[in-house]
Amino acid sequence: MVEKVENKSIDLKQINIDDRFWNHRINRIIEKVIPYQWDALNDNIPDVPPSHSVENFRIAAGLAEGEFKGMPFQDSDAAKWIEAASYSLSVQPNPELEKLMDELVDLIAKAQLDNGYLNTYFTVAKPDQKWKDFSHGHELYCAGHMIEAAVAYYQATGKDKLLHVVCRFADHIDEIIGPEPGKMKVYPGHPEVEMALVRLYEVTNEERYLKLAKFFVNQRGKDNDFFTNEKTFALGKDDRWFQLDYHQAHDTVRNQETAEGHSVRAMYLYCAMADLALETGDASLLENTKTLWDNVVNKRMYITGGLGSQGHGERFTLDYDLPNDVAYAETCASIGLVFWAHRMAKLEVDRKYADIMEKALYNGVYSGISLDGEKYFYVNPLEVFPKEASYRHDHVHVEPERVGWFGCACCPPNIARLTTSLGQYIYTQKDKDLFVHLYIGNDSTFIIDGKKVQLVQTTNYPFDGNITIDVNPEEEIACGVHVRIPSWCDMYTVKVDGEVYPIDENWNNGYVQINKTWQKGSKIELVLDMPVKKMRSHPKVRQNAGKIALQRGPVVYCLEEVDNGADLMNIVIPKQATVTEAFDPDLFGGMTTLTAEAKRIVDSSQSEDLYQSSDFDVEKVTIKAVPYSLWGNRKTGEMIVWVRES
Amino acid sequence: MVEKVENKSIDLKQINIDDRFWNHRINRIIEKVIPYQWDALNDNIPDVPPSHSVENFRIAAGLAEGEFKGMPFQDSDAAKWIEAASYSLSVQPNPELEKLMDELVDLIAKAQLDNGYLNTYFTVAKPDQKWKDFSHGHELYCAGHMIEAAVAYYQATGKDKLLHVVCRFADHIDEIIGPEPGKMKVYPGHPEVEMALVRLYEVTNEERYLKLAKFFVNQRGKDNDFFTNEKTFALGKDDRWFQLDYHQAHDTVRNQETAEGHSVRAMYLYCAMADLALETGDASLLENTKTLWDNVVNKRMYITGGLGSQGHGERFTLDYDLPNDVAYAETCASIGLVFWAHRMAKLEVDRKYADIMEKALYNGVYSGISLDGEKYFYVNPLEVFPKEASYRHDHVHVEPERVGWFGCACCPPNIARLTTSLGQYIYTQKDKDLFVHLYIGNDSTFIIDGKKVQLVQTTNYPFDGNITIDVNPEEEIACGVHVRIPSWCDMYTVKVDGEVYPIDENWNNGYVQINKTWQKGSKIELVLDMPVKKMRSHPKVRQNAGKIALQRGPVVYCLEEVDNGADLMNIVIPKQATVTEAFDPDLFGGMTTLTAEAKRIVDSSQSEDLYQSSDFDVEKVTIKAVPYSLWGNRKTGEMIVWVRES
CATH class of the missing domain: 1.50.10 (Glycosyltransferase)
Known part of the structure; x- marks a missing residue:
């Protein structure tokens, strides 16, 4: 059962x-x-x-x-x-x-x-x-x-x-x-x-x-x-x-x-x-x-x-x-x-x-x-x-x-x-345990053991991985608050009331269980390191062989023609390339974009031949990636999530 | 006109x-x-x-x-x-x-x-x-x-x-x-x-x-x-x-x-x-x-x-x-x-x-x-x-x-x-000119100016690029024999009656025109260098971006699962890899195959994750390619012509 x-x-x-x-x-x-x-x-x-x-x-x-x-x-x-x-x-x-x-x-x-x-x-x-x-x-x-x-x-x-x-x-x-x-x-x-x-x-x-x-x-x-x-x-x-x-x-x-x-x-x-x-x-x-x-x-x-x-x-x-x-x-x-x-x-x-x-x-x-x-x-x-x-x-x-x-x-x-x-x-509640699944700013009230408990999440997520959760019970209460450490996150710290909280012993399948007696003014501070990751598909996915997708936190990025010109398939990200995040206040009402040094074929090196044995010249280019969910909001053009890597 | x-x-x-x-x-x-x-x-x-x-x-x-x-x-x-x-x-x-x-x-x-x-x-x-x-x-x-x-x-x-x-x-x-x-x-x-x-x-x-x-x-x-x-x-x-x-x-x-x-x-x-x-x-x-x-x-x-x-x-x-x-x-x-x-x-x-x-x-x-x-x-x-x-x-x-x-x-x-x-x-004839389009062994007779002219092609083409054409007119005749230098061929020599024939001055849109007075026993010897070529598609062909096809002479090659195992998309040929030809007498009644040192993902480095940020281990493998036209003659399996290059 x-x-x-x-x-x-x-x-x-x-x-x-x-x-x-x-x-x-x-x-x-x-x-x-x-x-x-x-x-x-x-x-x-x-x-x-x-x-x-x-x-x-x-x-x-x-x-x-x-x-x-x-x-x-x-x-x-x-x-x-x-x-x-x-x-x-x-x-x-x-x-x-x-x-x-x-x-x-x-x-x-x-x-x-x-x-x-x-x-x-x-x-x-x-x-x-x-x-x-x-x-x-x-x-x-x-x-x-x-x-x-x-x-x-x-x-x-x-x-x-x-x-x-x-x-x-x-x-x-x-x-x-x-x-x-x-x-x-x-x-x-x-x-x-x-x-x-x-x-x-x-x-x-x-x-x-x-x-x-x-x-x-x-x-x-x-x-x-x-x-x-x-x-x-x-x-x-x-x-x-x-x-x-x-x-x-x-x-x-x-x-x-x-x-x-x-x-x-x-x-x-x-x-x-x-x-x-x-x-x-x-x-x-x-x-x-x-x-x-x-x-x-x-x-x-x-x-x-x-x-x-x-x-x-x-x-x-x-x-x-x-x-x-x-x-x-x-x-x-x-x-x-x-x-x-x-x-x-x-x-x-x-x-x-x-x-x-x-x-x-x-x-x-x-x-x-x-x-x-x-x-x-x-x-x-x-x-x-x-x-x-x-x-x-x-x-x-x-x-x-x-x-x-x-x-x-x-x-x-x-x-x-x-x-x-x-x-x-955002949350689920099981008896006296509150699970925090999503990091979204909110002010919420739960009833635990008949008592009101207010949770206030403050965060810029997914722009960054800093989350504060104020826990305000109407009166002192012993219960669990379980915060999710997303699987994309390798480095994280949890503080409770200003003190670093021990994670290993409180790890429960990706949630850090914080069981304590909460009082007004209790605070959980969560820092989820959110570097850009180069994601790879399982090798059985044939369409993505040799390709990477850029992801930062939960957000998958894509390349669009409007930022990177046409023929996106000719862009290659070198294995050692660093991908840098930047905040563009003018894009989509303010958005984290990614840039990387990449290579692409120089147009002028193309002959008219459909097939040729000589190799193409490549040039260094800076590519820009935007969140996949926001593609197609500027003008019609090419878009790719999976980018060639070499 | x-x-x-x-x-x-x-x-x-x-x-x-x-x-x-x-x-x-x-x-x-x-x-x-x-x-x-x-x-x-x-x-x-x-x-x-x-x-x-x-x-x-x-x-x-x-x-x-x-x-x-x-x-x-x-x-x-x-x-x-x-x-x-x-x-x-x-x-x-x-x-x-x-x-x-x-x-x-x-x-x-x-x-x-x-x-x-x-x-x-x-x-x-x-x-x-x-x-x-x-x-x-x-x-x-x-x-x-x-x-x-x-x-x-x-x-x-x-x-x-x-x-x-x-x-x-x-x-x-x-x-x-x-x-x-x-x-x-x-x-x-x-x-x-x-x-x-x-x-x-x-x-x-x-x-x-x-x-x-x-x-x-x-x-x-x-x-x-x-x-x-x-x-x-x-x-x-x-x-x-x-x-x-x-x-x-x-x-x-x-x-x-x-x-x-x-x-x-x-x-x-x-x-x-x-x-x-x-x-x-x-x-x-x-x-x-x-x-x-x-x-x-x-x-x-x-x-x-x-x-x-x-x-x-x-x-x-x-x-x-x-x-x-x-x-x-x-x-x-x-x-x-x-x-x-x-x-x-x-x-x-x-x-x-x-x-x-x-x-x-x-x-x-x-x-x-x-x-x-x-x-x-x-x-x-x-x-x-x-x-x-x-x-x-x-x-x-x-x-x-x-x-x-x-x-x-x-x-x-x-x-x-x-x-x-x-x-x-194989041939076309225009008035007194014979054009040799294909290299296929044959013994043929043409009528030029009312006289019989026998052409005998001897060749192992496309196994190699050596072609001999014996030109035997029934009696001495002045006419043109035009031999094609295929566009895949960069190095070639033409000899006529044992003498190296000057090509540049006799070049006509890819044909070497040999105008002379032919006699019984005249001989054209053609050597077409036939190295393996790594062919690339025009950069606008998006499906072939970053990929090469192996070609030797006119023959396009492919990789088959029967020779190379499954998941062919995970094979990568390094840019500097040499592709070697070999003759396999037991395959398809005798066939030129190609081999190359390549890399592929080690199976054991695969996790169950569909998406992961860690890279895969690769191992060196020797790949074998066979002519595309002969694929599917052994057993059902994967086949690719275009192979990833890195």
Whole structure:
């Protein structure tokens, strides 16, 4: 059995972020993205394809005439927006926004059928096809997002209207699907409802929801005929990349040891597996989840935390198959990885989870949105040559620059909901122990043994690695504060109340456990040395052979054409080259950049010959690298993460 | 105007090849491939998908019942077989084979309609759709191959039955298509009929055939509505890689400056342009053809002479876009490049054409067939990692090993017809000048000024670069013999009758012109120094940055897993490393291999980490390279042409 301790979910209201790096990003979501997405959902943005999402609810509610439009899972965009907007209210109350949310909730409630069913696609467009398309219909997926929205809305506003709606819907699902005789033995093509049901259980304490989540997870990969016989599944019959493994249904979850298929589906399933391991103490499920974790992070993950190395099927492929230019690395998959890592960090004290959570957050997730919050990458390659990316058929999924909105707009609201709930990911609490996973300036309050304990983090992270944590209990308290030493960090010191704290004897899988009696004014000072590192891939990753990536702290860097000229493949960093960091106050609102002496081919030494035996002249150049997540914010051009080394 | 000299076509009967390198290959085609293909055409090979080609003719001739089966261009397989078999009779008479050919010709004649029309697909399967599908119907393409077959059969056997058949067919085409009022103003999607008509004109002296060829070439890209409105064209309407440029019809041929679209179509069109420039003295068409030549060989060709860098559309893409692992490099395209280069070499004295003809022949063409003649590559990538190649969607066109036969079996008979007619490519004759383009042992006879002149080449080329050419006129004659100094060769000597021959003053664009009065027993001795060269790509070819390819003489080498272990990407050749040649008598019937001291990562220095900052240990290893064209003849495994250099 998994250690049964109370893993308190962090209430966003406990956490007030005030952080040099994140303030801008959170504000951008609140001030720009959420209003923009509201307009998008309401089809009010000129030159952007209409979402139809709100209009579909209006039609389903009988308030408008018309046909359903958009993707079958268009409802989930509205749900994710409610979720993100709910979190934003905890960050910054906004009565006007709340009014819009209330109206949308009213509308959603009106679209619900009498039996509890709620899905505008099937209600409006396919009324006789309900519960017949589990592989691609996204009915349960949309249900899941609506449940997550309802929980967030309830927690932010105290209003339970949407919660009642989704409970009725969950009850309806529970009536027709489940292990009991006469019920459908099915599972959803796209996992999401599983983790949503666990959240609903946490809020309502209704065991049936937990049981249903367990059923979905355990049923996956069993009695698959219902699934493979579906018409939509059959569309992919001849396509080996859209078979059962695409849906993580090629076997039961307990027999799966490698991450297969659609990478977002995989992440959401693994989240649910972790949730259930935590809620039910299922040790074998935990072991299984850990096996999958190791496969993902040791064999199938880009250095940016990007997941999915093939566009066709948006999916995992093979161990060590990580091409940079045709990567899929969907923003949503990296977001899913953050979700999963967070859950794993609750299950087990091991920095490897928060390390990856941080990696994905600072790199593969945040490359998904432009600095001004107006444009998005769905796909996040690690190497872009715009001409080829715009032309070649095998790059058809790659955009050389961020775009305003997508027909399939899953990623933008997903970034919004993650960013506005960022406070949830900084800490976890297990009984009397607080774990500090992320270094983000904040002022937070926890209840330990019934007493309030305030933690105030002050830091410029990731600009530097100096973190101060003031620990202020309302009255003296003995408890543990565990601070993570990231695996990228080789030199670090921890001081407690001004005294150097002994680390070796307090080392716990990458966390320094500080067990003491805390008083008002207690202080932890953490210094994480943050030199630039030249990172190398496992030698089995053939695309990165002989190449390095520059990383400083958790931030992966890249070279852009705007800084370094075109033909970035001709840049070589000598093995002995020192990479220097510098702070550029004018770039991206102030950013740490890297420079290094490198070599590149002198243009004038090129003949017209396509192949020649003479060598090229090289010249010394100074190269400049910027954080990967910020690439493409100036002008369209080449970008590489992996640079040749010699 | 192009210089109007008589460019005599070489009759295969003039040339008797006896060559250490080629004897085996030619015999393999004659003894194994042609009989095998006969069985394939007749659906007599177990475990190989039936071709239906002969059966289709039988049905069209009314000798069998049934439906047309196979590709719309299935007739061309039979035609290419007749062409190859005809050439083989000049190499080695074979009454039994000739009997089979005669029977097939009789059958084909029976399948011809009264009005001259000949195409089993449209006769049997689409009788009301004749001349309505120029973009993908391949009607004119099949006509072209049948014409080439008829000419070859006539030249080999003196039998004119098939020649009469194709003349009637060509007359029929000429009646309905052409510049005159009332005729269709069309052109074929897949060029081929153009160069065939020029050959038919050469044999028949019928000006109408030349005129029709000119019409097709000049009409291309004009009044395209007939083409783009076709139903089959429309299938690709939303597919940018199947638009007019796929067919080289995006503009008139005279305005085309870059090689676009389907690479085999492009080669066949450029061949026809060269043919017409030669036959009609059209200097502007020649200039145009030269511009296209420069674009192909300086910007869009693999070092193996492979063409086409994208599987989707089997086509050219962009300048310098030459990915190795997802290359298309269709065998037929390299064969087309040989055809084109041969024609260009007739038009202009410049070694650059024969250099490329040789490059394609020894590398990209001959990789297309296994050493035993039983298996084929349609696609010839320059880098194969079997796991990824077998799995990834963007490698769907790549086979990691040669296969027995294809549903679309264009390449095998194309290799057969090229190999059995190889004698045609060694020499060209212009009036009193003989040009020696290829170094292949042979005993040949030319008529100059009405006198017989025997040339006997003796050489081990490409095993070494020593060539002796005995020149034996039946009586004393003053004429020119021009020997090519390949561009890969930096050190060379030419001796004539034992005396060192002055090269500088006799240098003519890469040929040493030897003008003298020849007598029985005259002798040219050519020594081409053939060291191993480390070849580098133009710096704009991003996939090859920092990499070298090993080449010796015209032969490009590769590394295979069977010789060097797996993970070939981890091999690095130091800049100062010497590459040594050795002769391995047991490999591939005796072959020159290359070895070099290189470095590779020590396996034991690998941690489980996917990304790490510590460097890997390297060890010295001796690597072994084999000719690219011979890869995949031992066992399935990795292969790379481009190797990292440091």
